[in-house]
Amino acid sequence: MKAARTAWRRLEPLHGMIYFVPEGARRYAELGLRGRAGYFASRGAAFGRAPAELVIATFYNFHPGLVRRSLSGVWDAVSPEEVLAARYAAADEALRRAGVHELDGLAEVVELARRAAEAACEHPQGRPLFAAHAALPWPEERVLQLWHAQTLLREFRGDGHVACLLGEGIGGLEALVLHAASGTVPTVFLKMSRAWPEEEWDAAEQDLRERGLLDGDTLSTDGKALRQRIEDRTDTLALPAYAALGEAGCERLAELAVPFRRAVVDAGLLQPG
Template identity: 40%
Template structure:
């Protein structure tokens, strides 16, 4: 059945909290440390790029899109001297599943969660992979049998599917990786945008050049806030991202979509209420 961009946005709101345990909980960090990756960013680049195999840092930089030049190269391929991609993927999953089980409690073993895992997996494996390299690499991995692990995996696959589409939307607007963070920061009400956590560590000269480039294109004003053109460009990026993210849900019936949303809502609510933990 045809699906709409609003549905894709709603589904993102529901599966994103499942994915965020990877970044805000200690269990994934502990799982990575257990295999020798004690530096957070070593674990991040190893875990997320592992489905791609031992590709050069330049490839990961191109696909991840939003990291500054040289950031991937500080971790890749060095991490593969200590662990294999398979070990990194397994540790990432173990840590995320442990975090989900801790936060969800009895809900982790509920029939609703198992049903959500089944339906979300069907959605995740259904769309075509053309033009979506990270999604394709992750979708090619084995699907876990255990329901919490299967839910985590499906959410991660869908997140990368949406992410590949978001990169395409940014590129269509001529917005670079660091620029995309500036626009996202402003969209979230963060000002100055240079204070945003994803970019505040970059050299001041680098950030100044990015801001100057956005001003030259009339996307931000002299004070570093959105111009009308900048806000419109950000809106187009998000609308295109939603439109490109809709395909996975075409594989489910209307009743199944309603059921999926109903069973995911309490899971997402508990995860959101837990906050960074």
């Protein structure tokens, strides 16, 4: 399990960068998508002309009002196919700007990541956001094959994580509050990016204190145990993908991923534009 988690974490920046790079914002703006519309439309386009309620349900932790405002009128102005094409073009541009296409080991990384992603495709049940992306065709370009593979692995894991949160009675806002209380991500960033009103955030904090999961503004002993339980269970639910590689394959993927992760970070692809 440790090797699988390490492999996922090291390659995750190759997917995650799409939410920060200027190539994405520019491509979406060319379609008339401004502000947060590009994010919600591009990640949700795999569903087709998905209503805001489906995005609210599957993205999980964004304020519903933000999603509804961002997607209002989007599918009247642009097609999901156009948005998906823009997303893939942006990913290709950004990863090539980082020099990912020139790195040694690209063919082997793609082979391992794709094998894991295709194994995940045998287990779509209960994973709607993953399943929607899994139905998309594989790109022909090798760099985009890697991006698509990691996108599938990310959404596979993400859907499993949502299931774990639901099983523990943790809603989207509560998950954010607990994440902020862990100290791993600045609270101000989570509040700004997910757009929850201050009064709703404060109410969620108070509820979590009453449940014994917060001690002031930090995680209580029970809160830490809960987060660890959720993370461990999320790792377990992600294993059907990585089981196809075996322990040795996961370790090899994690080893090969190091320069790819470094290239993305060094090129500044994870810095908000």
